[in-house]
Amino acid sequence: MAMKAPRGTVDILPEETAKWQYVENKIKEICDAYYYHEIRTPIFEHTEVFQRGVGDSTDIVQKEMYTFEDRGGRSITLRPEGTAAVARSFVENKLFGSPDLPEKLYYFGSMFRYERPQKGRMRQLNQFGVEAMGSEDPAVDAEVIDLAMQIYQSLGLSSLKLVINSLGDKESRQAHRDALVAHFDPHREELCADCQARLDNNPLRVLDCKKDRDHPAMKTAPSILDYLNEKSQTYFEQVKTYLDAMEISYVVDPNLVRGLDYYNHTAFEIMSEADGFGAITTLAGGGRYDGLINEFGGPNTPGIGFGMGLERLLMALKVEGVEIPVDTGLDCYVAGFGSEQVRLETVKLVHKLRSAGIQVDTDYQYRKMKGQLKAADRLGAKFVFFLGDDEVEQQIVTVKNMNTGNQKEIPINDVTNQFKALLEEI
Incomplete structure (x- = not known):
């Protein structure tokens, strides 16, 4: 099942x-x-x-x-x-x-x-x-x-x-309660079972009944406003x-x-x-x-x-057609490709960005570069960080603006400050 x-x-x-x-x-x-x-x-x-x-x-x-x-x-x-x-x-x-x-x-x-x-x-x-x-x-x-x-x-x-x-x-409700009982009691047998019980326990609730709301007695029921x-x-x-x-x-x-x-x-x-x-x-x-x-x-x-x-x-x-302004796009996606050292540096970079309060995700499916770019696009990433063997050796990261296509190299040791500046520009 x-x-x-x-x-x-x-x-x-x-x-x-x-x-x-x-x-x-x-x-x-x-x-x-x-x-x-x-x-x-x-x-x-x-x-x-x-x-x-x-x-x-x-x-x-x-x-x-x-x-x-x-x-x-x-x-x-x-x-x-x-x-x-x-x-x-x-x-x-x-x-x-x-x-x-x-x-x-x-x-x-x-x-x-x-x-x-x-x-x-x-x-x-x-x-x-x-x-x-x-x-x-x-x-x-x-x-x-x-x-x-x-x-x-x-x-x-x-x-x-x-x-x-x-x-x-309390005084007003009691007076109204007595009036409701006197009004509905002659029609007791015509009301639903719930309302028959309510007449004894809480007659005010009879007015709230969905089953008997079209009963003629409802239209002429005493109003609480007349008993205040x-x-x-x-x-x-x-x-x-x-x-x-x-x-x-x-x-x-x-x-x-x-x-x-x-x-x-x-x-x-x-x-x-x-x-x-x-x-x-x-x-x-x-x-x-x-x-x-x-x-x-x-x-x-x-x-x-x-x-x-x-x-x-x-x-x-x-x-009413009210659009809720929810931003589901990702700040950045880190695409790593190359050696096991690149994988290690990718994990370190993702941790560094997240620790700075930047929204980031990366690949955990061992996809090739094309597959990672498609994933970044599906996630609505604003930027993609490219990290390969050359970038690791030079201690830089290539950042691509997914809206404009512009690319920029950023030193890894200053990546959080420079990337936050890029985010503020969009």
């Missing part, structure tokens, strides 16, 4: 990883400008981290987690999302004690969800996320949204749509005021609820409106989670964050 990658996973080959690295570096530059710092959490956690953090009633916990028992009999889960793990770390490492809250963090990491693989949605997905923990200022909500939008715009995406909503505080108390309404208006001040366009959608239990107040999604992107348009999503830290035994600490799939980001760039 031929060995293949498991369903829902893909290999990211070298010609693609350069694009990933460019995108990741651009994101890191933006995070640095916003003064967010990287955190790295384990790829697996105790299952309880996600049961308590994400919520027992969510599809992630009920259907999608990769959970197993380790050799010590402990229930372990490959992380399906990033926020719960960061919250656990925030509490365990007592980051809440910092005098300079909010603690502003970002992460890159693989997430694992057992769901039907689709275009841009895999079982092992790569995610970038941001968490700002320790402030209930609505300006932080606006900052987090601004950071997400800045990433997409700086990379060249233009067909973007920001959708926001308020889920209110004065505090929640004021908070939401402040968030919108800050977004307006930054000239960030948005659409308010009262049906935007997100899929995780820990959200309250601000919720948002960024979508692609580009033609050909596909039916699933969401690029990033997040919101406020003021009670999450308390779930992990920490003090009452507000927080807000988002997650964005890097596969979907790269897919959006491709759909």
